[in-house]
Amino acid sequence: MSDTWIEVCAADEIDEEDVIRFDHAGRTFAVYRSPEDTYHATDGLCTHEKIHLADGLVMDHVIECPKHNGRFNYKTGEAKGAPVCVDLKTYPVKVESGTVFIGL
Amino acid sequence: MANFVIVGAGECGARAAFALRGKGFDGTITLIGSEMHLPYERPPLSKDALVAGAGPKLVAEQERYAAARIVVLTRRTVSEIERAGKRIVLSDGTALAYDKLLLATGARPRALPGTPYACGRVVALRSHDDAAAIRAHLVDGSHIAILGGGFIGLELAASARKLGATVTLVEGLPRVLTRGVPAEIAAIVAERHAAEGVEILCGAKVAGVEDLPGEVRIALEDGRVVSANLLIVGIGAVPNTELAEAAGLATENGIAVDGMLRTSDPDIFAAGDCTSYPLPLYGERRIRLESWRNAQEQGQLAAANMLGGAEAHSAVPWFWSDQYDMTLQIAGLADGAATMVRRDMGEGAFILFHLDAEGRLIAASGIGPGNAVARDIRLAEMLIAARIHPDPAELAAPETKLKKLLAA
Structure with missing residues (x-):
């Protein structure tokens, strides 16, 4: 598992079926809350043209890039087809005492 | 084994080729383009790539064509379609038989x-x-x-x-x-x-x-x-219809296709910038779009229908433009709008929602820094597709989540 757990935000700061951007140590991530109230994290930039995914739309378990509509499953990082063909890296997430942590 | 030929190696043609293979087609796929490059993305040509002096941003690297067994013929044009014999003649004189043909010939600057x-x-x-x-x-x-x-x-x-x-x-x-x-x-x-x-x-x-x-x-x-x-x-583009016209295919501000992207010949399809098609969402009005996403979507749909599918193109037209740090995005067709509702989203970003006389949302136009309007324009696109008659007050209020209107 991961070396370090980094605090992201309070669990209720992310709406259900939504995403926020989280920057840490010069890197950028996207942290998601699914419709089933589970939390997930991926790299923050689309693998197509380095656009911040947190400006995109979450529908069910899919994040869609705001620029060119590249789609990824944010639970697995899987690219869902053109124009994206490279998967997103995912990161472990845990929620403790109402706070979301990302494992880096 | 079946031969499928795609004329035009741009975004549309390349997407169609990969979609054919992705949907299990096992025959020969030949993609023919007039340029020396493999298919590449055109939107960056006026934007970042121009500033950076970058090389072409390929839709896919050579290895992916090889892996998908797609034959790409560059630097060649098609001089004739012989519909009776179901073959095309290339500029270098060679002929190629086809079982299904896709015309993705694009447009050229006016x-x-x-x-x-x-x-x-x-x-x-x-x-x-x-x-x-x-x-x-x-x-x-x-x-x-x-x-x-x-x-x-x-x-x-x-x-x-x-x-x-x-x-x-x-x-x-x-x-x-x-x-x-x-x-x-x-x-x-x-x-x-x-x-x-x-x-x-x-x-x-x-x-x-x-x-x-x-x-x-x-x-x-x-x-x-x-x-x-x-x-x-930069005064617009003209669809490349000459090849289709010479072959006697119907044209009307583009190669005329039906909702399933079929031309007047059942074995020939057309997609992307070169094509005019009826749009059910706007009263079957025939339109032609010069847009990256349309090229992709129609390429993929044409592939599915070349393989026997019968799905009609129903996507909401969508455009974007990047200038300086601003992005403009438009979903739908606004002409025919009776009223307009403005939604201010902070930092100068706003969206104009266009409603027709019956109050149906038919288009949304937004502008703002970065991708400030992207998410709501995407939701607006879904609302347009769903033919929703939203409450204008809710559209105008930035605190109203458009996703909720979609669920309603």
């Missing part, structure tokens, strides 16, 4: 009537090589004239300013972005260009162009003369 392309100082932008030629002129201290205040002209103006060139943009109509962009948004775009130092001349009709050694002179009807190192003509 030429300025009577323009002498004498010394290479009057150019247009369509290809990577066009962009490279333009870039050679975009240096500090050079003066670039751009004819046409549409997306291409304005994006080129922004890129030219980034590279230090002086820019004069000549538009014949009273404002920029007359086609499909509301006046409020066009005004913001024009103001921003003015603030960045672009000289915009609206209502300026061209009387004549002289392509001379060392300069190009654009004489306007009001007597003014714009002298520049380069004139870029």
Whole structure:
């Protein structure tokens, strides 16, 4: 598992079926809350043209890039087809005492 | 084994080729393009790639074509379709049999009537090589004239300013972005260009162009003369329909297809910029879109229908433009709107929702820094597709989540 757990935000700061951007140590991530109230994290930039995914739309378990509509499953990082063909890296997430942590 | 041939190796043709294989087609796929490059993305040509002087951003690397067993023939055009014998003849004289044929021939820049392309100082932008030629002129201290205040002209103006060139943009109509962009948004775009130092001349009709050694002179009807190192003509695009017309296929502002992208020949499909098609969402009105996403979607749909599918194209038209740090996004077709509702989203970002006389949402146009309007425009697109009649007060209130209107 991961070396370090980094605090992201309070669990209720992310709406259900939504995403926020989280920057840490010069890197950028996207942290998601699914419709089933589970939390997930991926790299923050689309693998197509380095656009911040947190400006995109979450529908069910899919994040869609705001620029060119590249789609990824944010639970697995899987690219869902053109124009994206490279998967997103995912990161472990845990929620403790109402706070979301990302494992880096 | 079946032979499927795709004429036109742009975004649309390439997506169709991969979609055919992705859907399990096991026959031969041949993709034919006139350029020397593998299929690449055209949107960056007027934007980042132009500024950076980057090479073509390929839709897919060579290895992916090989892995998908897609034969790409570059630097070749198709001179004839022999429908009776179901084969095409290439510019190099070879013939190729097809079982199904997809025409994804795209569009080319509309030429300025009577323009002498004498010394290479009057150019247009369509290809990577066009962009490279333009870039050679975009240096500090050079003066670039751009004819046409549409997306291409304005994006080129922004890129030219980034590279230090002086820019004069000549538009014949009273404002920029007359086609499909509301006046409020066009005004913001024009103001921003003015603030960045672009000289915009609206209502300026061209009387004549002289392509001379060392300069190009654009004489306007009001007597003014714009002298520049380069004139870029960005006055729209013309669909490449000649091959289809010569083969006797129906055309109507593009190769005419039905909702399933079939031409008047059941074995020939057409998709992308070269194609006009009926749009059920707007009363079966026949439209032709010059858009990256449409090229992708239609390429993929044509592939499915070439394999026996019967799905009709129903996507909401969608466009975007990047200029400086602003992004403009439009979903739907706004002409025919009776009322407009404005939603302010902070930092100068806003969306205009266009409703028809019955209150149905038919389009949404947004502008703002970065991707500020992207998510709501995407949701608006879904609301448009769902033919929703939203409460204008809810659209106007930024605290109302559009996703909730979708669920309602």
